[in-house]
Amino acid sequence: xxxxxxxxxxxxxxxxxxxxxxxxxxxxxxxxxxxxxxxxxxxxxxxxxxxxxxxxxxxxxxxxxxxxxxxxxxxxxxxxxxxxxxxxxxxxxxxxxxxxxxxxxxxxxxxxxxxxxxxxxxxxxxxxxxxxxxxxxxxxxxxxxxxxxxxxxxx
Amino acid sequence: xxxxxxxxxxxxxxxxxxxxxxxxxxxxxxxxxxxxxxxxxxxxxxxxxxxxxxxxxxxxxxxxxxxxxxxxxxxxxxxxxxxxxxxxxxxxxxxxxxxxxxxxxxxxxxxxxxxxxxxxxxxxxxxxxxxxxxxxxxxxxxxxxxxxxxxxxxx
Numbered sequence: 001x002x003x004x005x006x007x008x009x010x011x012x013x014x015x016x017x018x019x020x021x022x023x024x025x026x027x028x029x030x031x032x033x034x035x036x037x038x039x040x041x042x043x044x045x046x047x048x049x050x051x052x053x054x055x056x057x058x059x060x061x062x063x064x065x066x067x068x069x070x071x072x073x074x075x076x077x078x079x080x081x082x083x084x085x086x087x088x089x090x091x092x093x094x095x096x097x098x099x100x101x102x103x104x105x106x107x108x109x110x111x112x113x114x115x116x117x118x119x120x121x122x123x124x125x126x127x128x129x130x131x132x133x134x135x136x137x138x139x140x141x142x143x144x145x146x147x148x149x150x151x152x153x154x155x
Numbered sequence: 156x157x158x159x160x161x162x163x164x165x166x167x168x169x170x171x172x173x174x175x176x177x178x179x180x181x182x183x184x185x186x187x188x189x190x191x192x193x194x195x196x197x198x199x200x201x202x203x204x205x206x207x208x209x210x211x212x213x214x215x216x217x218x219x220x221x222x223x224x225x226x227x228x229x230x231x232x233x234x235x236x237x238x239x240x241x242x243x244x245x246x247x248x249x250x251x252x253x254x255x256x257x258x259x260x261x262x263x264x265x266x267x268x269x270x271x272x273x274x275x276x277x278x279x280x281x282x283x284x285x286x287x288x289x290x291x292x293x294x295x296x297x298x299x300x301x302x303x304x305x306x307x308x309x310x
Binding site (some may be wrong): 068084145146 | 239307
């Protein structure tokens with residue numbers, strides 16, 4: 001239950017609301033090198049890391065891997081495409097070090113959201129905040145690329 | 156009122172909910188070349204375009220402008236930092252062609268959100284979906300830059 005309460009997605013929920021989420025969660029494990037999902041797959045599960053390490057990545061021209069993030073901390077979550085229509089994973093996910101995970105099924109989560117507007121509001125507010133911070137990071141990275149491009153063009 | 160109901164942020168709201176938003180909105184106009192806000196400013200107003208054109212941009216090293224988006228369509232909205240803690244604009248905004256706007260103050264909107272959990276849930280769900288699609292676009296752009304970089308390194 002601590003895993004769920006330490007995740008940014010659930011900040012601001014009551015103990016009762018976290019308890020209800022815990023009741024629909026499951027534990028699983030995954031071996032190093034195994035893929036959890038691929039970019040574009042139907043997003044059926046939201047994942048939370050207990051221990052181990054998970055890579056999130058995309059590919060360029062379907063063969064060059066571009067790492068986006070590495071998750072190592074207990075409570076880190078991934079697969080948030082599970083929360084946003086059209087419910088697809090926007091990155092691929094591979095286990096970098098044997099990992100223990102908590103998962104919540106999309107259908108169970110949707111049912112839960114339907115029953116508790118306050119829960120949905122808090123969850124989606126936290127998610128929007130997270131996406132905005134990722135968007136700002138991506139824009140910072142783009143700025144670095146543009147700076148390199150401008151320098152290249154100058155000489 | 157049509158302006159508000161055509162904005163992606165308010166998709167799924169009831170006519171009553173849109174009416175309530177309309178009641179706290181104001182109309183204003185802005186001249187070509189005028190700045191509406193700068194990146195990092197406190198986000199006090201959410202903006203909706205009636206007519207005209209608005210540029211959203213960031214700067215590299217505080218002097219090179221990097222255009223991010225140009226809004227031309229009635230119902231286009233900007234300044235969504237108004238909806239996300241810590242309530243800062245994440246881009247700068249300049250009027251590209253004399254524009255008529257609808258604005259909603261953050262405080263009035265927050266009060267409104269506090270009274271209607273369903274409204275907040277729908278609003279934040281739409282916002283999260285929008286940010287995710289912008290994040291995917293930014294990642295696509297990064298992929299193009301990496302491809303250019305790989306080609307440059309190869310020769």
